[in-house]
Amino acid sequence: MRILIAGSTGTVGRQIVAQLVEQGHSVRALTRNPEAALPGAEMVVGDLTDPGSLADALDGVEAMHLISFDGGGYQPLTTGPELVELASRAGVKRVTLLGNKDESGVEKALRDSNLAWTLVQPVEFMGNALAWIPAVQQGAIREPFLDRRSAMVHEADIAAVAVVALTEDGHGGRTYTVTGPEVLTVPEKVAALSAALGREIGLVELTEAEAREKWAGEGLAADIIDFLIFVYGNTPEIGYTVVSTVEDLTGRPARTFAQWCTENAPAFG
Numbered sequence: 001m002r003i004l005i006a007g008s009t010g011t012v013g014r015q016i017v018a019q020l021v022e023q024g025h026s027v028r029a030l031t032r033n034p035e036a037a038l039p040g041a042e043m044v045v046g047d048l049t050d051p052g053s054l055a056d057a058l059d060g061v062e063a064m065h066l067i068s069f070d071g072g073g074y075q076p077l078t079t080g081p082e083l084v085e086l087a088s089r090a091g092v093k094r095v096t097l098l099g100n101k102d103e104s105g106v107e108k109a110l111r112d113s114n115l116a117w118t119l120v121q122p123v124e125f126m127g128n129a130l131a132w133i134p135a136v137q138q139g140a141i142r143e144p145f146l147d148r149r150s151a152m153v154h155e156a157d158i159a160a161v162a163v164v165a166l167t168e169d170g171h172g173g174r175t176y177t178v179t180g181p182e183v184l185t186v187p188e189k190v191a192a193l194s195a196a197l198g199r200e201i202g203l204v205e206l207t208e209a210e211a212r213e214k215w216a217g218e219g220l221a222a223d224i225i226d227f228l229i230f231v232y233g234n235t236p237e238i239g240y241t242v243v244s245t246v247e248d249l250t251g252r253p254a255r256t257f258a259q260w261c262t263e264n265a266p267a268f269g
């Protein structure tokens with residue numbers, strides 16, 4: 001089966017590509033970057049904001065993974081209806097969509113279509129901890145809202161859920177919340193990372209104002225900072241409630257943050 005993956009060079013997309021390639025599927029990986037390469041995948045250049053650029057990419061495709069942001073600060077894609085129409089005309093049967101922080105027109109267009117669509121809605125990615133690399137190298141992580149709880153999920157598990165929905169029947173019309181196997185506070189995350197690195201990492205609590213200043217200094221856009229402050233300070237229940245989606249769909253338990261830390265320890269130097 002030929003499967004087209006949008007967001008293929010991203011945190012989740014590259015895991016989807018790797019897992020599908022490993023299972024022996026024919027994978028077409030969409031990117032805006034003509035230089036991009038992913039092992040075992042056929043790269044195709046196209047831009048989701050310009051649906052016409054996807055015409056060749058969709059040729060012979062039976063299943064497609066979509067993202068719903070436009071690459072400019074994770075703003076919702078406005079080309080959902082055209083993308084879904086193109087996919088339907090090309091004979092695509094199944095579509096998975098990675099949930100964004102804001103719903104886009106892609107969700108509505110899928111609901112209105114005859115496609116077997118599946119919304120994959122992850123909570124916080126474990127991979128967000130990669131943003132701590134410079135702080136860890138300097139000795140201490142500086143974060144606000146240390147008590148916030150998170151059922152953070154491994155990127156490979158988000159991908160594994162999408163892979164099942166892309167390759168098997170019975171997942172059309174479903175929304176799958178995807179979480180890890182446990183709920184952790186920030187000090188618990190830092191303890192897991194310290195254990196994997198074999199050294200104690202400091203943790204300093206920031207006020208909201210200090211956090212805003214730090215993130216602005218790191219170049220985060222104002223609306224992303226507002227979003228982070230909001231979700232860190234008012235994490236919705238879905239963000240700290242473990243669900244069994246990964247195990248239900250893949251037959252094996254969701255990966256732990258300790259496992260993620262061990263796999264990613266080399267990146268922290």
Ligand SMILES: NC(=O)c1ccc[n+]([C@@H]2O[C@H](COP(=O)([O-])OP(=O)(O)OC[C@H]3O[C@@H](n4cnc5c(N)ncnc54)[C@H](OP(=O)(O)O)[C@@H]3O)[C@@H](O)[C@H]2O)c1
Nearest residue numbers: 007008009010011012031032047048070071100101124125
């Ligand atoms: N981080 C979290 O904790 C979290 C939690 C829940 C949900 N999410 C959601 O997850 C999504 C981010 O996923 P990610 O981290 O896997 O993404 P990412 O690592 O930031 O990668 C972005 C990907 O999207 C592709 N892309 C962007 N704009 C494009 C366009 N106009 N046309 C074609 N491709 C485009 C990029 O491809 P090229 O650059 O190669 O073209 C790249 O492969 C967001 O919707 C976010 O809201 C994140």
